[in-house]
Amino acid sequence: MTDHNNTNDDADNGRVIGTPTGGDSETLVGPNADAHGEHQGPYPADETHVWPEEVQRRGEKVAALWFFVAFLAGVGFFVAYFYFHPNAQDEPSIADPATAQYANMAIGGTIALALFAIGAGMTVWVRQVMPHYEVAIPYDEFPSAPTEKASFGDFFMRGAHESGFIKRKLMRRTLLLAMAPLGLAPIVLLRDTGPLPGDKLHHTIWRKGMRMVVEGTDHEIREADLENEPGGMITALPKHDESDPEHAHGLSLNEQAKSVILLIRMPEDDFNPEMERLNWTHKGIVAYSKICTHVGCPAALYERTSHRILCPCHQSTFDAANGAEIVFGPAHRPLPQLPVTVDDEGFLVAGGDFSSAPGPTFWDAERGA
Amino acid sequence: MKWITARRRHPLAGYVVVILALVVFGVGYTFLAPTADRAEAQQDQAAPERSDGKIDLAQGKEIFAQSCASCHGKNAEGKRVGDTDVPSLIGVGGAAVDFQVSTGRMPSMNADKQMPRKYPAFTQDEIDDLVAFYEDEFGDDGPKVPEEDLVPATAPERNQFPSDHEGEKAFEKAKEEYDEAFASYTSNSDTEAGMKLYLTNCAHCHSWSGAGGALTDGRWAPELHEASPRQLYEAMLTGPGAMPVFNDATVSAEDKQNIIAYVNDLQEEPDAGGPFALGRVGQVAEGFIGWTIGISLIVACAIWITAKQRSHD
Amino acid sequence: MNANEPPKALRGVGNFIDDRFHLAKMGEKNLRKVFPTHWSFMLGEIALYSFIILLLSGVFLTLWFDPSMEHVTYDGSYQRLNGVGMSRAYESTLHLTFDVRGGLFMRQVHHWAALIFVASLVFHMLRVFFTGAFRKPREINWVIGATIFMLATIEGLFGYSLPDDLPSGMGLRILQGVMMSLPLVGTYVSMFLFGGEFPGDLIIPRLYSLHILVIPAVLLALIAAHFMILWHQKHTQYPGAKETEKKNIGAPMFPAFAVKAGGFFFFTFAIIAGLAAFVQINPIHLFGPFSPTSISAGTQPDWYMGFLEGSLRIFPNWFDVNIAGYAIPTAVLVPGLGIMGLVFTGPMVWPFIEAWITGDRRPHNVADRPRNAPTRTGLGVAAITFYGVLWLAGSNDILSHTFSISLYTTTYIFRVAVLVGPVLAFIIAKRICLGLQRRDRETLEHGYESGTIQQLPSGEFIEVHKESSENMVHVLQSKKPLPRIDVDATDENGVESPAKRSIMGRLREGLAHWYTKDNVSFDGVRPNSGHHLHHDGFEDAAEEHDRSETVRTP
Known part of the structure; x- marks a missing residue:
């Protein structure tokens, strides 16, 4: 970009720089940055580079090639789409994951190629065919002139006085008063989005004597089932009463989310003798809520060698051998413990509800309700 | 050097240097880091000859004496080696022996560390001998190796057979039998029970895809991709390392079959979303790709569009 | 008859519109809008285009997706999950994936576009921050942009939660856990949002209406406002020979930039589509349906929520208190609300804080080179480091597993790094800026190093310095003295003004000192002169750059 003084040349070979353009010019660029710049007339550019005709012709060919590729890819998309079948009966069906991968690559790949080729064609168009120039437009001065501001202020206050909004205090205040309840109404209307917490969060469906079952198989667990050496673990739920119509399809997710426990067995000697609710364990079997007291992920990584329970989300770590006291991480309080005993037939049963509210720690989680 | 001097002020010079540095770094790392292939090649010794399926207690005894007794003691009572208490093997059961040796974790040179999965030092026949010797000598009250016709054992490998044509045939036959057993097992x-059990009791350590995950104190839950059904079964039965035990009373043999089938199906399923599955690591890898590949490619396009135009006259 | 008169059909349409709206003048003016030709000014466009792609693909997805939490047993085309219990939302997502051709592709387009959308917003904001393009008169547009970023993040989180797969439900659970930790009102907020206890059967339909209606509508309105303001105020521009505070230089909208921008839209879409076609993202059919009792190792949110996940992981419970048995879990409150608040509102207030510290009330159209505002640049790099450390901490289990570092060790490292890292980053970035300023002064004065070595008759070797080009001189001279509150803020009697004596006044002066103290002065440097000149001689050369030494407090 060194030469500055070409003359206008509407033949095929020149970059045209800084020259006047007639009405039938090929470019939008004018000679000088005159007053017309912002609103009309040619663009006020200092230098303009118009590609020689052969460059433009080459650019046109390359752009056309890209657009044609885009067209072919677009046609390819239709082929790909109708080649695959949406239902599981016809072959090749996208219900099969391997075929789904091919279908996704074919459908998506053709679209991606078509899009890219259009983009590339347009870029070649703008870079090889269009003239290149830079123009200048003035930035606006933002603050209005003082006279304009003053005029506006005067106008506005006249109107305000005329309306009486300033003088008629009673009217103004009662209007504001009238707005207040209406403004609050949308918030009140949200009241029925949910019940009040009450003491719901403090109780679960665990009752004294309720049996424990393996989650997923509903297999009732006997004391002898859990391995003592070297130490077993299983995720368990309360056994639901199938005759109860409410639980005909098993426990609801809400009930599961609160009542799920981690049932752990370790050698009895491994428990910390200081543990507060040692008598809630039974022959080395201890049950804790599986829901982390931090923000509610299932804390389930139990390491039988260190007796640690680790939450995989934020790594709160609890000591299963010591009432699930926190040994590391951000949790606020220990995992709630569930008392474990056996019934006459040797099945593990709960001795009551959790020691505190299960789930993420809330305001009054540790207060009895 | 003239060549460089002439070009070192080129606008692209900085990028070229960065790319070169990355390439050097990447290639260097590839050479330095031990790859699985080479680690395996080092282990891969001469192919054993015997494949008659008969149990040979004497062979088992010899293996025990040579490879186990030095740390675990002649009577498998465990002892102190260096700073480490090597555990006793009494009562751990044949399943634990089979698991540890067939996954290559034992024999181990470093008792302190968690052992990664390795190519096994012994053939399955030798391990069977060892297990038989162990149960004969030290009692069989621990968990037993599940029977082969119930849970398929390890897949046969080519180098377990003679290298001639006969061996090739025998290998193919064994492989076919294994695949059949595997298919009928899974x-x-x-699926519902298998998925529930896997997601509630396994996924929190081994991850939803079986890719494994971090535990405390530098331990980790290993990935499950290479494990055979029998090894998975034995792991649940014996609780290797920090893993808790899931015995047949809480998780029945059938439930274990469901879990194994679930995780195998999941792992064998092709990735419907595309050939680049990012190791099924999930959101961390996706974010990384979005920034590195996605944003950089788009910015590269923007640079192309807005690049200064040079005159070509 | 003018050769440039539009064809008859076009004139007809044009007249039809103009008869009703009087648009000829306004239309021409707007087609003349100038766009700076530098790639970094196209980052915001990536965000705009990915938002359009999100709208398009999102509408497609709504045709099949059913936001219901009704429990169903799957019996469909995808063999592996037959017989599995799940919600209707998850089932319809499976249907969309395995029974609708292009459904999986559109899902992946939607997810990749979301990641690219937020990433480009961040990238765009960084460009605007480091070049000072948020300064007067563009503060309001910056605040709008920061609000778009906040809403985009929330929009993404809600969208992530809709398919009701295993990780998506966990994201909701964490959201609910953070809400519950609010003293007094937490349980109420959670109960109202979820329509009862977690998970209930209302949250997905509720998030759905927020995700596809409310938030996109607000985003659309904000994006429109952002563009109208941009159009009205015009772009900033990098300094150069022609670029001044008065004139905006670039390619005009019509015809060149319209084609460039159109092409760029296709490029953005193509790369997102390419990712969606070949790189698997969020394979919900592999994860399995949500269950509140299950979790996977390595569970993560999408990247833009990573900083929140990280801060929840590394913030210890040392400051948790119980007041009369009532729990104040600061380990949830501080990271969950405090740090999130800082990340979202910090950028919004910064333009006003900076203007207050420097007392700079002038409008700016020419962008700062980052080195010429070393304290701001340092702060920006510190903020990136802070965010980045939290983000990395959000994947500490993956890092621990991948690089075999103890899990707790990574936590301790990140706890230290999140405090030390930003401070170090600030000091280093600022030093680099000052070093670059010094080099700039060198270059301005002596020209640039040509790489040619000459031997002088005396035998001495020197490197020949060449004169910087006119444009380079302008770029280098774009460095202005940093604005600074007048230190002698005294009244006419020479008495310290009361405003200055107040605590805020002293704080402000202290900050102003800290903000400007190390800056390298370019006073008296004459371009390509080879030596320092007196201050007076410099004045003329710099006149067109409307320097103003100090700004008086208003």
């Missing part, structure tokens, strides 16, 4: 399972 079919007809209850």
Whole structure:
């Protein structure tokens, strides 16, 4: 970009720089940055580079090639789409994951190629065919002139006085008063989005004597089932009463989310003798809520060698051998413990509800309700 | 050097240097880091000859004496080696022996560390001998190796057979039998039960895809991709390392079959979303790709569009 | 008859519109809008285009997706999950994936576009921050942009939660856990949002209406406002020979930039589509349906929520208190609300804080080179480091597993790094800026190093310095003295003004000192002169750059 003084040349070979353009010019660029710049007339550019005709012709060919590729890819998309079948009966069906991968690559790949080729064609168009120039437009001065501001202020206050909004205090205040309840109404209307917490969060469906079952198989667990050496673990739920119509399809997710426990067995000697609710364990079997007291992920990584329970989300770590006291991480309080005993037939049963509210720690989680 | 001097002020010079540095770094790392292939090649010794399936207690005894007794003691009572208490093997059961040796974790040179999965030092026949010797000598009250016709054992490998044509045939036959057993074992399972059990009791350590995950104190839960059904079964039965035990009373043999079938099906399923599955690591890898590949490619396009135009006259 | 008169059909349409709206003048003016030709000014466009792609693909997805939490047993085309219990939302997502051709592709387009959308917003904001393009008169547009970023993040989180797969439900659970930790009102907020206890059967339909209606509508309105303001105020521009505070230089909208921008839209879409076609993202059919009792190792949110996940992981419970048995879990409150608040509102207030510290009330159209505002640049790099450390901490289990570092060790490292890292980053970035300023002064004065070595008759070797080009001189001279509150803020009697004596006044002066103290002065440097000149001689050369030494407090 060194030469500055070409003359206008509407033949095929020149970059045209800084020259006047007639009405039938090929470019939008004018000679000088005159007053017309912002609103009309040619663009006020200092230098303009118009590609020689052969460059433009080459650019046109390359752009056309890209657009044609885009067209072919677009046609390819239709082929790909109708080649695959949406239902599981016809072959090749996208219900099969391997075929789904091919279908996704074919459908998506053709679209991606078509899009890219259009983009590339347009870029070649703008870079090889269009003239290149830079123009200048003035930035606006933002603050209005003082006279304009003053005029506006005067106008506005006249109107305000005329309306009486300033003088008629009673009217103004009662209007504001009238707005207040209406403004609050949308918030009140949200009241029925949910019940009040009450003491719901403090109780679960665990009752004294309720049996424990393996989650997923509903297999009732006997004391002898859990391995003592070297130490077993299983995720368990309360056994639901199938005759109860409410639980005909098993426990609801809400009930599961609160009542799920981690049932752990370790050698009895491994428990910390200081543990507060040692008598809630039974022959080395201890049950804790599986829901982390931090923000509610299932804390389930139990390491039988260190007796640690680790939450995989934020790594709160609890000591299963010591009432699930926190040994590391951000949790606020220990995992709630569930008392474990056996019934006459040797099945593990709960001795009551959790020691505190299960789930993420809330305001009054540790207060009895 | 003239060549460089002439070009070192080129606008692209900085990028070229960065790319070169990355390439050097990447290639260097590839050479330095031990790859699985080479680690395996080092282990891969001469192919054993015997494949008659008969149990040889004497052979088992010899293996025990040579490879186990030095740390675990002649009577498998465990002892102190260096700073480490090597555990006793009494009562751990044949399943634990089979698991540890067939996954290559034992024999181990470093008792302190968690052992990664390795190519096994012994053939399955030798391990069978060892297990038989162990149960004969030290009692069989621990968990037993599940029977082969119930749970398929390890897949046969080519180098377990003679290298001639006969061996090739025998290998193919064994492979076919194994695949059949495997298929029949994993079919007809209850996906719902398998999925529930896997997601509630396994996924929190081994991850939803079986890719494994971090535990405390530098331990980790290993990935499950290479494990055979029998090894998975034995792991649940014996609780290797920090893993808790899931015995047949809480998780029945059938439930274990469901779990194994679930995780195998999951792992064998092709990635419907595309050939680049990012190791099924999930959101961390996706974010990384979005920034590195996605944003950089788009910015590269923007640079192309807005690049200064040079005159070509 | 003018050769440039539009064809008859076009004139007809044009007249039809103009008869009703009087648009000829306004239309021409707007087609003349100038766009700076530098790639970094196209980052915001990536965000705009990915938002359009999100709208398009999102509408497609709504045709099949059913936001219901009704429990169903799957019996469909995808063999592996037959017989599995799940919600209707998850089932319809499976249907969309395995029974609708292009459904999986559109899902992946939607997810990749979301990641690219937020990433480009961040990238765009960084460009605006480091070049000072948020300064007067563009503060309001910056605040709008920061609000778009906040809403985009929330929009993404809600969208992530809709398919009701295992990780998506966990994201909701964490959201609910953070809400519950609010003293007094937490349980109420959670109960109202979820329509009862977690998970209930209302949250997905509720998030759905927020995700596809409310938030996109607000985003659309904000994006429109952002563009109208941009159009009215015009772009900033990098300094150069022609670029001044008065004139905006670039390619005009019509015809060149319209084609460039159109092409760029296709490029953005193509790369997102390419990712969606070949790189698997969020394979919900592999994860399995949500269950509140299950979790996977390595569970993560999408990247833009990573900083929140990280801060929840590394913030210890040392400051948790119980007041009369009532729990104040600061380990949830501080990271969950405090740090999130800082990340979202910090950028919004910064333009006003900076203007207050420097007392700079002038409008700016020419962008700062980052080195010429070393304290701001340092702060920006510190903020990136802070965010980045939290983000990395959000994947500490993956890092621990991948690089075999103890899990707790990574936590301790991140706890230290999140405090030390930003401070170090600030000091280093600022030093680099000052070093670059010094080099700039060198270059301005002596020209640039040509790489040619000459031997002088005396035998001495020197490197020949060449004169910087006119444009380079302008770029280098774009460095202005940093604005600074007048230190002698005294009244006419020479008494310290009361405003200055107040605590805020002293704080402000202290900050102003800290903000400007190390800056390298370019006073008296004459371009390509080879030596320092007196201050007076410099004045003329710099006149067109409307320097103003100090700004008086208003």
